Amino acid sequence: MGSEGQVAECRIGFIGAGxxxxxHARMLGEFDDVRLVSVTDLNTEQAGAFADEHGMRTVPGVDQLIDSGLDAVYVCVPPFAHGPAEEAVAAAGLALFVEKPIGLDAEVAERIAGVLRESGVITAVGHHWRYSPVVDCARQALAERRVRLAMGAWLDKVPPVPWWARRTRSGGQVIEQAIHVLDLARLLVGEVVEVSAVADASPPDAPxxxxxxxxxxxxxxxxxxxxSLAATCLLAWKHRAGLEVYADGLAVTMTEDSVEIRDRSGPAVRGFDPDAAKRAADRAFVDAVLGRGDDVRSPYQDALRTHRLACAVTRSIDLGGxxxxxxDRDARR
Ligand SMILES: NC(=O)c1ccc[n+]([C@@H]2O[C@H](COP(=O)([O-])OP(=O)(O)OC[C@H]3O[C@@H](n4cnc5c(N)ncnc54)[C@H](O)[C@@H]3O)[C@@H](O)[C@H]2O)c1
Incomplete structure (x- = not known):
């Protein structure tokens, strides 16, 4: 983090260069107290192009990344690839930003959570909606009012990455994508105690x-x-992703870039730059690593609860009930 007399800087490495x-590299590169140092990716060509673009160097694997003089590591691998990277980074005592979802299923995420809890390293997960001005407006409007009904939706296309449409690679749409909405519902409404889900198993048209x-x-x-949550990946465009919440005399409709707050006096709509939340999530993590702030809104142990919820949805579909x-497993520890 810079020695005495120098301006503190956060030295960052990446696992996964997609x-x-x-x-993240683009946004972190805008901060003058961040140095992007090293990157590793199974796809060495991809790592090389990423390193060139962001002024970093490539390393062959996680061990070499850890040895490259870092304060923090971003783990940006697909859902199926989580586990060894987080465990190695935690063992080295480096701070960790992990992209959601934190695993393909509950098992790996629970195991990583245990390792991270023991290590005590600073963690953050990419649930950036928590930093959105949209959500700040919603929380302000709700104030002391209790949400009685929440309706989430993620109606979209299949994203253009080869692993997404395979259940054993992504975990499916709820775990991989609609998890942002489940996380927001937890934030605004509280913990979920029961889920019941059904699915149309006909897959989207993708290889x-x-x-x-x-x-x-x-x-x-x-x-x-x-x-409720409705999700589909059958479209050719991103149709809608967001959450509506209803309290006595109040309706709040949130998307990634807008919020509509309606009471008996009528609707009030505000729009925001969707990148603001993403940038703020990176900023809060860097500040925490540099010891300047304590505003990580989705530490790993909290994201684990959202992940358990998403996994429960999948389990409900499989069980048919x-x-x-x-x-509350964490409370018993
Ligand atoms: N928070 C958000 O808004 C947001 C947005 C997009 C993606 N994501 C999440 O980020 C993750 C990655 O998505 P993406 O779009 O960047 O995917 P991607 O396929 O573009 O990139 C993933 C990269 O990881 C590499 N990789 C795979 N296994 C690896 C391993 N074991 N070690 C090192 N590198 C490995 C791949 O070669 C690939 O280059 C997904 O879980 C996705 O849900 C989050």
Missing amino acids: GVAAR GADVDGATVVNLRFAGGAVG PVRLTE
């Missing part, structure tokens, strides 16, 4: 696809509120 890593084409989920929250999430 689409989301490029976004090797076997993920569900459409999913509907019912949610019951600990405070008594009820909710409701799944309860009553056990």
Whole structure:
């Protein structure tokens, strides 16, 4: 983090050099207290192009990355590839930013969470919606009011990455994508205690696809509120992604770049730059690593709860019945 007399800087390495890593590197590159140092990717060509673009150097693997003089590591691998990278980074005592979803299923994420808990390193997960001014507006409007109904949606196309449409690679649309909406619902409404989900298993039209084409989920929250989530990946465009919440006399509709707040006096709509939340998530992580701030809004242990919820949805579909999430495993530790 820079020696005495020098301006503190956060030295960062990347594991995975794909689409989301490029976004983080672009945003981190705008901060004058960040140095992008090294990158590793199984696809060495991809790593080389990424390193050239962001003024970094490539290294052959995670061990060499850890030895390259870092304060923090961004893990930007697909869902199926989580595990060894996080464990090695935690063992080295480096801070860790992990992209969502934190695993393909609950098992790997629970194991990593245990390792991270023991290590005590600073963690953050890419649930950047938590930093959105949209969400700030919603929270302000809701103030002391209790949300009674939440309705989430993620209606989209299959993203252009080869692993996405394969269940054993991505975990499916709810775990990989609609998890942002589930995380937001947890933030605004509270913990979910029961889910019941059904899916249309016909996959989207993509090579090797076997993920569900459409999913509907019912949610019951600990405070008594009820909710739903609808997701489809059958479109050729991003149609809508967001969450509506309803309280006594108040309706709040959130998307990535807008919020509509409506009470008996009528609607008020505001628009925002969707990149603001993404940038703020990176900024908060860097500040935490540099010891200047404490505003990581999605540390790994909290993201684990969102991940358990998304995995419960998938389990409910597989079992053909409701799944309860009553056990507070973290509280018992
Ligand atoms: N928070 C967000 O808004 C957001 C946006 C996009 C993607 N994501 C998430 O980021 C993750 C990556 O998505 P992406 O679009 O960048 O995918 P991508 O396919 O573009 O990139 C993933 C990269 O990881 C590399 N990789 C795979 N296994 C590896 C391993 N074991 N070690 C090193 N490198 C490995 C691949 O070669 C590839 O270059 C996904 O989980 C996705 O859900 C989050």
